[in-house]
Amino acid sequence: MDKMKKLIEDFSNQLRDALRIGKEASIQPPAREIRNVVVAGMGGSGIGGSLLASLVQDQLRVPLLVCKTYDIPAFVNEHTLFIASSFSGDTEETLSALEQALQAGAQCVAITSGGAIGSLARRRELEVISIPGESKSPRANIGYSLVQLLFMLQYKGLIGGGFAEEVERLAHGLDQEEESLRLRAEKLANSMKGYLPVIYADSRLYPLAVRIQQQLNENGKHLCHVHELPEMNHNELVGWEHPEQVLTDCKVYFLLSSYDHPRVRERFRISREILAKKAANVSTIEASGQSLLEQCLYLIHFTDWISYFLAKANDKDPFPVQAIDYLKSELEKVK
Incomplete structure (x- = not known):
C-alpha cells in the first residue's frame, strides 16, 4: 500500500x-x-x-x-x-x-x-x-x-x-476540488523532473515556501532552493549570473497569495522579467481560499501532491527517509 x-x-x-x-x-x-x-x-x-x-x-x-x-x-x-x-x-x-x-x-x-x-x-x-x-x-x-x-x-x-471555521471551510473546499488539484499537481511535478526548483514568496508566505522545500526533499528526494521577497531583491537577484550551467537547470516558481504586499507583487513582476532570461522557466503557483490560513492549507495540500508525484517521476518511494534514519542511528552511537 x-x-x-x-x-x-x-x-x-x-x-x-x-x-x-x-x-x-x-x-x-x-x-x-x-x-x-x-x-x-x-x-x-x-x-x-x-x-x-x-x-x-x-x-x-x-x-x-x-x-x-x-x-x-x-x-x-x-x-x-x-x-x-x-x-x-x-x-x-x-x-x-x-x-x-x-x-x-x-x-x-x-x-x-x-x-x-x-x-x-x-x-x-x-x-x-x-x-x-x-x-x-x-x-x-x-x-x-x-x-x-x-x-x-x-x-x-x-x-x-475564528480559525476553526476557516479550517472547516477549507477542508470542505478541498473535498470538492481534490481531483482537479491532483491532476494539476501531477502535471507540474512531471515538468519539474530533472530541474532544480527555485521557489520565491512574499515574506509572509516564506514559511510555506520552506514547507514546500522540505516536502520536495523528503517525499520527492529532490533538492530545492527557496528565498523570500523583498530580501531576495537585495542580494540573491544579483547572483543569477553564475554558474551558467546551473542556472539553465533551474525552474523558478513564485508563490502568489492575495496577502502578498502590493510592493512585493511589483517586485515579483520585475524579478520575473529578469529571471526569465536566466532560468529554464519561470511560472507561478497561486493560493486559493478566503483567509491566509485557508490559502496556506490549500498550498500545503497542493504542493504535497506535487512532492508525491515528483517522487514517482524520480522512481522513488515518497515515504521512507533513509538518510535521516541513518543519521539518527549514527547519533545514537555517540550519546
Whole structure:
C-alpha cells in the first residue's frame, strides 16, 4: 500500500479530526501573564511553528519565536509560554529545549503523540494536547500540529477562535476540488523532473515556501532552493549570473497569495522579467481560499501532491527517509 498517497489523500479528514482534538482538549488559562511565546520543534513539527508565527502576526500582541535547536534563548522565564511540539515525542533537540525551559520556570505545554516528551510532561504534570502517532510521518501530520498550535494560543487567551471555521471551510473546499488539484499537481511535478526548483514568496508566505522545500526533499528526494521577497531583491537577484550551467537547470516558481504586499507583487513582476532570461522557466503557483490560513492549507495540500508525484517521476518511494534514519542511528552511537 502507498502510505504517503493515503496520508495526502486524507488531509481534509485530518484537519477535521484536528479540530475535534483541539475542541476536546483540556487546557487552562495561563497561571501568569504571558509576555512572549516560544515554539520548539524540528522538521515537520517545527515548520508548524514557523507557519503559526506568520498566521498570527496580525493578532498576537506578544513576540513569538520558533526554536529549532537544542538551546533556548536567555529571555525565557516565568512569563514565557513554551510550547514543545514533537510528533514522535522523541525529538532530541525539542526535548533538550523543553528541559531547559522547565529549569527557567517557563509555562510549558506540549503537543505530541507521546515518547520522551510525553513521559516528561506526565512527570511534571504539564498540559498536553495529544495527537495520533500511528502514521510515523511527522511531515504528513502538519494539519494536526498546526491546528493544535492555534488552539493552544486560543486557550491561553492570545488569539481568537475564528480559525476553526476557516479550517472547516477549507477542508470542505478541498473535498470538492481534490481531483482537479491532483491532476494539476501531477502535471507540474512531471515538468519539474530533472530541474532544480527555485521557489520565491512574499515574506509572509516564506514559511510555506520552506514547507514546500522540505516536502520536495523528503517525499520527492529532490533538492530545492527557496528565498523570500523583498530580501531576495537585495542580494540573491544579483547572483543569477553564475554558474551558467546551473542556472539553465533551474525552474523558478513564485508563490502568489492575495496577502502578498502590493510592493512585493511589483517586485515579483520585475524579478520575473529578469529571471526569465536566466532560468529554464519561470511560472507561478497561486493560493486559493478566503483567509491566509485557508490559502496556506490549500498550498500545503497542493504542493504535497506535487512532492508525491515528483517522487514517482524520480522512481522513488515518497515515504521512507533513509538518510535521516541513518543519521539518527549514527547519533545514537555517540550519546
